[in-house]
Amino acid sequence: MTTPARVRVAPSPTGDPHVGTAYMALFNKAMADTTGGAFILRIEDTDRTRYVADSERQIFDALAWLGLNPDEGPQGHGGPGGPCGPYRQSERLPMYKQAAEDLIAKGKAYRCFCAGDRLDTLRKIQQAEKSKFIGYDGLCRGLKAEEVAANLAAGKPHVVRLKLRQDAEIQTTDLFRGQISFIGAEQQDPVLLKTDGYPTYHLAMAVDDHAMGITHVIRAEEWIPSLPIHFELYRAFGWDAPVFAHMPLLRNKDKSKISKRKNPTSLLWYRDAGFLPEALKNFLGLMGFSLPNDQEIFSYAEFLQNFDLRKVNIGGPIFDLQKLHWLNGEYIRRLDDRELEKRLVQHCRLMIGREAEFADLPEDQLPQETFLKDFEQKRRRQSRVLGALAAEIMTSYEVNPNLLLPIIPLIKERLHTLVEAADYLPMFFTRDFAYTREAFVPKKQTPEGAVAALREVRAILADADFNNPGVKESLDAAFRAKSEALGQKIGPFLGPVRVAITGASVSPPLVESMLVLGKQETLARLDNALKFLG
């Protein structure tokens, strides 16, 4: 029923791997996977001025992290290669050059010797005149063959421009929107080949998509304005155009296109903040798409079973970090204990030696939006805590594989991100708490009562057998009975104890924590607290 789709994602290696790249990769890969086609990664490195050396590797890593590996793509960094290579545009330069020459020979393109200065002033004049048309005026279209030859002989730098039809409507088609037409006379002749011999996006895209047998171009909506160029290019070459499907743009809270200043856009940020790749992937699948029966949590396999490009909702979705935060918590709770333990250890390893990177941000550099601001502040502190604890956790983990495991059930349902484990883990590795006298006296408790509670609880624990299977229940009962005997509610009664054992008034469950720590350690902590309170 469906023919195999060949689709691609084509990021340019100009910085951190972008969440939008992951979004496009997901929908393109789904298209390939549901049709038995191929998902291709192509590196669009035709802008030498913006090239970032490590970026390509990061794109690879980020896609692999999300399980969005391409079927075909550049070699190196574990890339798969493929029959239509090379997949780096910088390695395909002769093809673009040839294609441009072909178009010139066919009279569909021409050499333009206009200098940048001329274009700048032209644009300024047009703007000053409030001209409806802003762009190149086609001056070099009229160059005679001798003039071109003379310019060439003189070694004058030039670009190659596509001759766009001036006299017609340019009809284009988008899978979601149907026909979109543009007035030819309102378009400028776009540059195909730059002075430096590199192609622009337009030329490289058409040549490569054709050469690689791309059937569907699923890309961001911001490309719609250049649709007439792309259709005209295919026409000039005499090639059939692929299906174009423009996905909605991910948005900031203010509905503008998602941007670094207003929202985290780097996939590295999401990884560092302790989002699980499967949760982020799921979340991206919720952007402009939905599964039947209101199902919001789904595996990639389930996503594929329900995937239908035509069902994409093209209203621009706001990337709601708060909902991702919730979703990630759901995913963490669904991990089995062993797996969560492993991920936490991995995350600790990721945090090592990066204290400077996670230093507190000054107020004016913090995000404006309240949830994100709060999240970012916490996450930096938590990252530092985990980084500092990492060596100890990893060593312990290697020495005793069961060390962390009993802790996992106590913290699992409290986490929304891995980094939040920083709020719960340290108490299991240190008894060196920086508590204050006031911390031991919560509401509905007195200093005398606090000391009394610590003594009573110590006495109960001293007689308890921590290895008895029913010890948790019997301790619960004993604490409750004692608090009642003292005329106190159980909460205020155990408040000081919680501080003594965990160092904080908010913690994992108290009795379970004691059992993980062991009798000796628990009693020692109570004694420390009693000594502290003098």
Place this chain on the structure above:
RNA sequence: GGCCCCGUCAUCUAACGGUUAGGAUACGGCCCUUUCAAGGCCGCGAUACGGGUUCGAAUCCCGUCGGGGUCACCA
């Protein structure tokens, strides 16, 4: 500003032209509870506006308004 795209709760979204416009996040309340969570229940909350077409419009058409994208030898 020109061109183009889009408009269902604050947010993500559902709804063969016929539903009391559904679910989820967030928010509020209650329950559970040994702190914090998690969980359960309840609540708040939308078809931008105005015209058509139709027995009947969130859904089709037109206009208005609003939002966004784009106007590079960047992608």
